[in-house]
Amino acid sequence: MSEHTASTPSVSVIGLGAMGSGIARTLLEAGCQVSVWNRSREKVDALVSDGAIACDSPADALKANTHVVVCLTDYAAWKAIIEANDLNDCFEGTCIIQLTTGTIDAVWEHAVFIEEHGGRIADGAVMCYPRDLGTDAGSLLMAGAPDVLEACDPLLRILAPNWTNLGEDIRKPTILSRALMVDVGMTLIGIVNGAALASAGDISLDVFKQHANNVGSILAAEKSRLIEAIQDGNTQETQASITSWGEGQKAVRSVAQSLGTNLVLQDAVKTVFDEGERLGLGEHDLSALVDVFASDPGS
Ligand SMILES: NC(=O)c1ccc[n+]([C@@H]2O[C@H](COP(=O)([O-])OP(=O)(O)OC[C@H]3O[C@@H](n4cnc5c(N)ncnc54)[C@H](OP(=O)(O)O)[C@@H]3O)[C@@H](O)[C@H]2O)c1
Structure with missing residues (x-):
């Protein structure tokens, strides 16, 4: 892992399956400070031994950083996490980089929900294996407001140097x-x-x-x-x-x-x-x- 410096972004990652763990590791290797939360604790512990900061709850992960990557099985899992942990008031001023695969309706409803709760949203689709992240084979399709994507750019570049900006229509990556x-x-x-x-x-x-x-x-x-x-x-x-x-x-x-x-x-x-x-x-x-x-x- 590289040393974290002021010029490398800090970020939280919620969901440490194959892809979420790959994302967290790639960000750590690039020198980011990475806070992580996952339902099953052993995946958090594995990342902590690589230099990540453990969060005890998803609320802690949302509070730890302005930029929060979410990568779960599906949007139903994210909805279940939000409900079970009463997260409605945790999105104010937060930018969710949503990399969970979803349906058009789920992606749209989620974007509306985050914005209604004071957050910003960048929605994306990962088009590569976890092992390709951080290399030229890394592929990310992203959509969101121009200022949101601009602010996410340093993080996205670490994951996929040639990530694709599909514009403002949040449904396009899906x-x-x-x-x-x-x-x-x-x-x-x-x-x-x-x-x-x-x-x-x-x-x-x-x-x-x-x-x-x-x-x-x-x-x-x-x-x-x-x-x-x-x-x-x-x-x-x-x-x-x-x-x-x-x-x-x-x-x-x-x-x-x-x-x-x-x-x-x-x-x-x-x-x-x-x-x-x-x-x-x-x-x-x-x-x-x-x-x-x-x-x-x-x-
Ligand atoms: N793997 C790939 O090569 C790949 C490539 C492109 C896109 N993707 C996309 O990336 C996303 C994640 O895929 P993955 O391969 O990382 O899947 P995965 O290894 O099966 O991991 C699923 C993650 O979702 C969490 N989760 C599932 N249901 C949950 C619930 N009800 N409450 C809380 N957490 C829950 C799991 O937590 P636990 O650890 O506690 O079970 C785990 O962190 C998917 O949308 C997938 O389509 C994956």
Whole structure:
């Protein structure tokens, strides 16, 4: 841990799970004075041995510093902490840097609550593993009033040197992070499903991995191409139509069925392509599936 100096910020961290502990440690390593509180005491003690100051209650953590990072499982946990510890009067003059993953409604209601109780709010989404914090791979999407984000900047820079300012709309980090998680989630679920399929067909996972990496190398360029086609409204021109992609996916489903693997993912993919055909997009580019996703026909 570096020495705390007047030029390094002081901060409290509430919630010392994998991410909250990573945040507290990264701030300590940068020389910040860090006060910590967590429901389970052993996580506080582990941080104290790294140089943090223990708080006996969340109220103490809120009183200890103007800037307080909150990083919990969800907003319900934070609400439970506020209620159980009668914290309503502890937010006056405090800036909450809320890094808990939430729903749009929870994020909005929380911002209103903090401001009604005299606090300021910066809401964010962490887009990296705890081990990436403090490195160039650290990624934080943030929103809040310009003066709030400016005041938080020294802390945010320590966690993620290239943190992203999404402006004043407090919901934006939640929306962008979930949009990105669709991609990450589907890609990773896809690779796990592919591994199950390869194994069921007696293909070695070493061979699967080698080819998965080769196929995966086209993904970055293809993602950019799809986004640009949607941006330009140019989703008709294609080298592989939705119908031909759909046929390929039907073949995946048939192989999965022959090998006796679970078809839950193939059925979901089939629904997407069926919907594309129903909208008359069969001859269009894969990017035209944006019309399938653009609105919920059930709403
Ligand atoms: N881990 C990651 O790689 C990662 C990456 C990006 C974003 N995030 C986000 O960061 C946030 C924290 O994730 P995490 O990985 O640190 O989760 P975690 O390891 O499961 O930690 C959860 C934290 O929430 C606390 N908590 C849960 N319910 C509570 C309650 N009712 N009252 C008081 N405290 C409660 C836990 O306290 P106890 O220790 O007492 O159980 C712990 O401090 C989540 O919103 C997650 O989506 C995590």
